[in-house]
Amino acid sequence: MTNPHTKDNTIARSNRRIIVIIVLVALGMFGLGFAVVPLYNVFCEVTGLSGKIRAEAAIEKPQGVDESREVTMEFVTALNQDTPLNFRVETPKLKIHPGQYYTVRFHAENLTDQVVTARAIPSVAPGTATQFLEKVECFCFSEQRFEPHQHRVLPVRFVIDAALPAEIRDITLSYTFFDISNKQQNSSTR
Amino acid sequence: MSASAATHDDHHDDHHDDHGPAKGFMRWVYTTNHKDIGTLYMITSLIMFMIGGAMALVIRLELFEPGMQYVDPGFFNQMTTLHALIMVFGAVMPAFAGMANWMIPIMIGAPDMALPRLNNWSFWLLPFGFVMLASTLFMEGGAPAAGWTLYPPLVLQTGDSFPFTIFTIHILGISSIMAAINIITTVLNMRAPGMTMMKLPLFVWTWVITAFLLIAVMPVFAGAVTMLLTDKYFGTSFFNAAGGGDPVLYQHLFWFFGHPEVYILILPSFGIISQIIPTFARKPLFGYSSMVYATASIGLLSFVVWAHHQYTVGMPIAGELYFTYATMLIAVPTGVKVFNWISTMWRGSMTFETPMLFAIAFVMLFTMGGFTGLMMSISPADLQYHDTYFIVAHFHYVLVPGSVFALMAGTYYWLPKWTGYMYDERLGKLHFWLTTISVNVTFFPQHFLGLAGMPRRIPDYAVQFAEFNAWSSVGAFVFGFSQLLFIYIIIKAVRGGQKATDEVWEGASEHGLEWQLPSPPPYHSWITAPFVK
Numbered sequence: 001m002t003n004p005h006t007k008d009n010t011i012a013r014s015n016r017r018i019i020v021i022i023v024l025v026a027l028g029m030f031g032l033g034f035a036v037v038p039l040y041n042v043f044c045e046v047t048g049l050s051g052k053i054r055a056e057a058a059i060e061k062p063q064g065v066d067e068s069r070e071v072t073m074e075f076v077t078a079l080n081q082d083t084p085l086n087f088r089v090e091t092p093k094l095k096i097h098p099g100q101y102y103t104v105r106f107h108a109e110n111l112t113d114q115v116v117t118a119r120a121i122p123s124v125a126p127g128t129a130t131q132f133l134e135k136v137e138c139f140c141f142s143e144q145r146f147e148p149h150q151h152r153v154l155p156v157r158f159v160i161d162a163a164l165p166a167e168i169r170d171i172t173l174s175y176t177f178f179d180i181s182n183k184q185q186n187s188s189t190r
Numbered sequence: 191m192s193a194s195a196a197t198h199d200d201h202h203d204d205h206h207d208d209h210g211p212a213k214g215f216m217r218w219v220y221t222t223n224h225k226d227i228g229t230l231y232m233i234t235s236l237i238m239f240m241i242g243g244a245m246a247l248v249i250r251l252e253l254f255e256p257g258m259q260y261v262d263p264g265f266f267n268q269m270t271t272l273h274a275l276i277m278v279f280g281a282v283m284p285a286f287a288g289m290a291n292w293m294i295p296i297m298i299g300a301p302d303m304a305l306p307r308l309n310n311w312s313f314w315l316l317p318f319g320f321v322m323l324a325s326t327l328f329m330e331g332g333a334p335a336a337g338w339t340l341y342p343p344l345v346l347q348t349g350d351s352f353p354f355t356i357f358t359i360h361i362l363g364i365s366s367i368m369a370a371i372n373i374i375t376t377v378l379n380m381r382a383p384g385m386t387m388m389k390l391p392l393f394v395w396t397w398v399i400t401a402f403l404l405i406a407v408m409p410v411f412a413g414a415v416t417m418l419l420t421d422k423y424f425g426t427s428f429f430n431a432a433g434g435g436d437p438v439l440y441q442h443l444f445w446f447f448g449h450p451e452v453y454i455l456i457l458p459s460f461g462i463i464s465q466i467i468p469t470f471a472r473k474p475l476f477g478y479s480s481m482v483y484a485t486a487s488i489g490l491l492s493f494v495v496w497a498h499h500q501y502t503v504g505m506p507i508a509g510e511l512y513f514t515y516a517t518m519l520i521a522v523p524t525g526v527k528v529f530n531w532i533s534t535m536w537r538g539s540m541t542f543e544t545p546m547l548f549a550i551a552f553v554m555l556f557t558m559g560g561f562t563g564l565m566m567s568i569s570p571a572d573l574q575y576h577d578t579y580f581i582v583a584h585f586h587y588v589l590v591p592g593s594v595f596a597l598m599a600g601t602y603y604w605l606p607k608w609t610g611y612m613y614d615e616r617l618g619k620l621h622f623w624l625t626t627i628s629v630n631v632t633f634f635p636q637h638f639l640g641l642a643g644m645p646r647r648i649p650d651y652a653v654q655f656a657e658f659n660a661w662s663s664v665g666a667f668v669f670g671f672s673q674l675l676f677i678y679i680i681i682k683a684v685r686g687g688q689k690a691t692d693e694v695w696e697g698a699s700e701h702g703l704e705w706q707l708p709s710p711p712p713y714h715s716w717i718t719a720p721f722v723k
């Protein structure tokens with residue numbers, strides 16, 4: 001065996017190398033946790049897996065209406081925690097033809113004496129239908145401001161693309177209002 | 191205690207620092223000795239086991255009968271949350287880390303761990319973490335109560351204790367990563383001549399793989415809880431739907447950590463059992479290399495099955511199918527291990543001392559937990575089992591008669607080596623039977639409760655569930671109090687008794703280097719490295 005001190009030095013150097021590698025891996029995994037956030041959002045948007053909808057208006061353009069097919073649209077309204085609104089939809093259920101434009105009217109009323117700012121988050125089930133839903137007009141595109149006790153009609157104009165796969169016969173579109181009066185407008189993470 | 195009595199005392203080293211431990215309390219604060227640190231870890235673990243156990247008894251007391259009797263629902267939820275966090279991070283993980291510290295240098299023929307000062311740090315972070323976690327019980331709004339999974343948005347409603355919970359997790363995470371660094375470095379650089387990787391005892395191998403899992407997933411968990419923290423206090427919207435975030439993302443991050451974490455809790459047990467069964471069957475371990483590869487593949491597969499905890503979040507069918515098949519695949523290497531243990535016992539000259547009894551119970555009862563896991567891996571079936579007592583039964587079968595039994599088996603197995611005295615075999619057997627019977631009385635009925643639809647994490651339930659819950663509570667109390675006997679047996683063996691031989695168990699010296707050192711081993715283990723044939 002060679003001089004024990006050179007051996008000790010090689011071990012010390014090797015120890016240091018292992019520590020550096022492991023610490024870098026650990027930091028990398030910590031960073032990866034954050035890096036997947038935008039990736040996850042893009043992934044969900046492209047695939048529609050999470051039922052999240054792009055918050056941009058589409059342009060209305062007449063397209064072939066598929067009269068032969070009927071799809072049941074259901075509309076669901078919900079309030080997050082204690083958002084002080086009364087929120088409902090005029091037509092909870094609607095039979096539609098893919099390719100045709102429809103307007104559905106939602107109603108929301110501020111139940112307090114204060115101004116309420118709220119934001120509606122849409123969600124579609126099944127998630128695979130998300131990419132076939134186009135909205136021309138929606139109150140979910142921006143925050144909504146309600147004066148004390150104000151009652152407002154909130155129309156949604158949409159079309160289901162005629163390319164919708166045949167096996168999807170029911171689509172649920174739900175909106176949840178979140179009270180954001182107390183939070184200053186914060187940048188979303190996407 | 192003199193440290194000069196190394197076994198191979200024919201070649202005395204003249205330049206080693208041959209001092210024994212310092213005296214008094216400060217010995218434990220400053221110690222960089224792997225055995226001292228191992229002991230500290232294990233004592234901490236035992237204390238946490240009793241505290242977490244007391245919380246479990248609060249839960250079982252309330253669930254003894256339907257209706258609300260002893261605690262309010264908020265406190266009940268704090269108990270379920272703290273019980274899980276303390277048992278996972280305070281009892282099981284530190285116990286394995288303690289055994290790793292004590293045994294790995296001895297088993298690979300090294301004088302100590304590679305990074306002794308880091309070792310001191312990684313232990314001493316723990317008490318701070320747990321004092322902080324325990325202090326949350328006295329804060330405004332109480333301890334965290336959203337379950338150990340800390341799902342948003344619920345967890346964001348936690349009161350003042352929220353940031354303390356998150357910082358506890360950060361501290362414990364840093365501590366585990368430091369322990370993992372130390373173990374990997376030690377095993378890679380400190381092996382005795384001739385101790386090739388494929389000769390490593392399985393306890394060492396399983397710990398190396400566990401260490402890699404820790405390094406890969408603890409930072410992800412730390413990241414996820416940091417996002418919770420910024421969502422609550424700094425207005426980010428990682429998981430806040432109103433701001434464009436998605437609470438389901440948290441579940442993906444959590445379970446990307448969480449599933450490997452459950453293997454962090456079981457792989458070292460596989461190692462312990464693989465040490466014990468050959469000793470008491472007086473045969474070499476059957477299929478050593480397949481054991482190593484099976485452990486490694488379990489480790490790798492554990493990264494790609496996380497969403498079997500999320501079958502009900504609305505995944506597309508392709509996702510449900512993928513996670514179902516990937517999860518079932520894990521049963522293959524797990525099965526390899528179980529068959530190898532059974533083959534090791536086959537035609538062995540077996541004796542049934544307490545460690546072997548616990549090891550055999552481990553093989554049987556852990557396998558049952560694996561089977562219920564397999565049932566839940568089938569996504570259409572899991573829609574029924576999810577969030578019921580069935581899953582509570584599943585994970586308690588893999589964690590109590592799994593991880594905890596392996597720890598008890600390991601304790602009885604190595605206790606004579608650690609203390610130099612044999613434990614009381616009669617009391618050990620009594621402890622085994624009390625524990626094994628009561629663990630089944632506690633958790634077996636929970637399968638039926640779950641199948642009948644009783645949800646988990648609730649303080650009250652419908653009357654048709656009363657009988658099985660009463661059984662379960664009775665079992666839990668017997669189990670809990672039986673552990674006082676365990677502590678008594680340990681204290682008794684520490685204080686004296688029949689002197690243990692170096693080999694301790696008949697023929698054990700063929701099964702590992704630890705049995706070639708005196709009992710107890712000198713303060714510095716292998717000052718002269720042994721040569722491994």
Ligand code: HEM
Nearest residue numbers: 452455456498499521560563564566567576577581585588
């Ligand atoms: C063959 C092996 C295994 C399979 C197939 C399996 C499968 C599963 C599945 C599908 C779930 C989710 C159930 C649900 O939430 O509906 C689950 C939960 C769980 N498993 Fe396993 N498992 C296995 C082994 C283990 C092991 C070895 C451990 C730990 C030692 C473990 C600990 C847990 C825990 C703690 C949970 C519950 C987590 C929670 O929701 O709080 N499992 N398992």
Ligand SMILES: [Cu+2]
Nearest residue numbers: 449452498499
């Ligand atoms: Cu899992």
